Amino acid sequence: MKIGGLILVVILGSVLIYGSLEFPPWGDPVSPASSHLSPYYIETSVEDTSVPNLVTAVLADYRGYDTMFETIVIFTAGIGCIFLLRIFRKEETGTRLYRHIATGITLRIEKGGKFPETSAAFERIDSVWVPHDLIVKTTCRLIVPFIQIFGLYVIAHGHHSPGGGFQGGVILGAAMILYAVAFNLRSAIQRMGERLTVMLSTLGVFIYAGTGVLCMLLGFNYLDYSALASLLGVDPVTAHSHGILIVEIGVGIAVMAVMVTLYYNLASAGKHDEGL
Amino acid sequence: MIWQIEIVILIIVIILAIGALSVKDLLGAAILFGAYSFMMCLLWAIMGAVDVAFTEASVGAGVSTVLFVAAVFRTSRRTED
Numbered sequence: 081m082k083i084g085g086l087i088l089v090v091i092l093g094s095v096l097i098y099g100s101l102e103f104p105p106w107g108d109p110v111s112p113a114s115s116h117l118s119p120y121y122i123e124t125s126v127e128d129t130s131v132p133n134l135v136t137a138v139l140a141d142y143r144g145y146d147t148m149f150e151t152i153v154i155f156t157a158g159i160g161c162i163f164l165l166r167i168f169r170k171e172e173t174g175t176r177l178y179r180h181i182a183t184g185i186t187l188r189i190e191k192g193g194k195f196p197e198t199s200a201a202f203e204r205i206d207s208v209w210v211p212h213d214l215i216v217k218t219t220c221r222l223i224v225p226f227i228q229i230f231g232l233y234v235i236a237h238g239h240h241s242p243g244g245g246f247q248g249g250v251i252l253g254a255a256m257i258l259y260a261v262a263f264n265l266r267s268a269i270q271r272m273g274e275r276l277t278v279m280l281s282t283l284g285v286f287i288y289a290g291t292g293v294l295c296m297l298l299g300f301n302y303l304d305y306s307a308l309a310s311l312l313g314v315d316p317v318t319a320h321s322h323g324i325l326i327v328e329i330g331v332g333i334a335v336m337a338v339m340v341t342l343y344y345n346l347a348s349a350g351k352h353d354e355g356l
Numbered sequence: 357m358i359w360q361i362e363i364v365i366l367i368i369v370i371i372l373a374i375g376a377l378s379v380k381d382l383l384g385a386a387i388l389f390g391a392y393s394f395m396m397c398l399l400w401a402i403m404g405a406v407d408v409a410f411t412e413a414s415v416g417a418g419v420s421t422v423l424f425v426a427a428v429f430r431t432s433r434r435t436e437d
């Protein structure tokens with residue numbers, strides 16, 4: 081079986097390499113890709129959309145459908161992860177570990193015992209032993225706001241610099257995941273619950289698709305941001321820039337929420353109780 | 357771009373890819389895959405595709421490594437084959 085797989089991989093790989101020999105050289109100015117469509121984008125994107133970053137203009141305006149369905153793919157991935165992994169039925173509470181905060185003594189409470197759930201003197205810790213991690217917690221508490229501000233900057237500044245909704249959303253989600261890793265999964269879920277993440281991922285897709293529907297209702301094509309000019313009170317070219325910002329925000333919200341959902345379900349094996 | 361750096365990064369990419377496939381420890385494979393993603397990010401940046409490099413750095417080297425580690429943590433650390 082292993083030998084067969086190796087032979088198959090070698091054959092397919094050599095076919096792939098043979099096929100790529102026909103490709104035009106990297107950066108070839110007379111290749112079909114850069115002789116028909118690219119000059120049009122390069123020459124007219126600033127006149128059309130007033131967005132200096134060509135990639136953002138192509139991604140969110142010229143190829144708006146593509147990006148919308150990419151967002152829907154990510155949303156579907158989050159929903160699929162929930163359906164595959166999430167365990168909805170309430171499990172009986174088994175053994176739990178609690179740490180007395182003042183003395184550091186760990187209590188092991190068997191099934192049927194009384195859990196000090198609401199007591200301020202005890203904190204619940206995961207069933208694999210968790211050491212005191214003052215340095216990690218303090219560092220993360222300091223660094224998470226800066227990561228989040230950087231994520232917002234990446235979303236908002238995608239018009240002028242590399243970045244945009246996907247990258248900014250992933251950075252925002254990574255800040256939440258860092259919080260969950262440094263503290264524990266339960267405190268992260270307290271801050272950003274499962275219901276909220278699902279609502280946000282739906283909201284992000286809704287913002288993107290709703291912008292397109294709004295353009296249609298105003299009598300233009302789907303995702304033709306010129307329609308927003310009358311609503312926003314700007315000229316049609318600036319309206320393209322604003323429309324791109326709106327859909328990037330939608331993408332960012334959806335990606336952030338889906339990344340957090342994926343982490344919650346993977347790290348806790350669908351139980352949302354004890355995590356990494 | 358300095359072509360020597362490009363050659364070195366390409367060689368490291370191939371070594372990391374083979375290592376990620378062949379290593380028995382799945383946690384190590386996840387880390388190697390993260391390093392592979394980071395090297396690919398450098399390659400995209402060298403080729404001038406800064407947006408793709410940014411995505412690769414945040415998604416490939418960042419979040420997906422964490423998701424792999426979470427999956428390894430919840431399953432088994434050693435591979436069966």
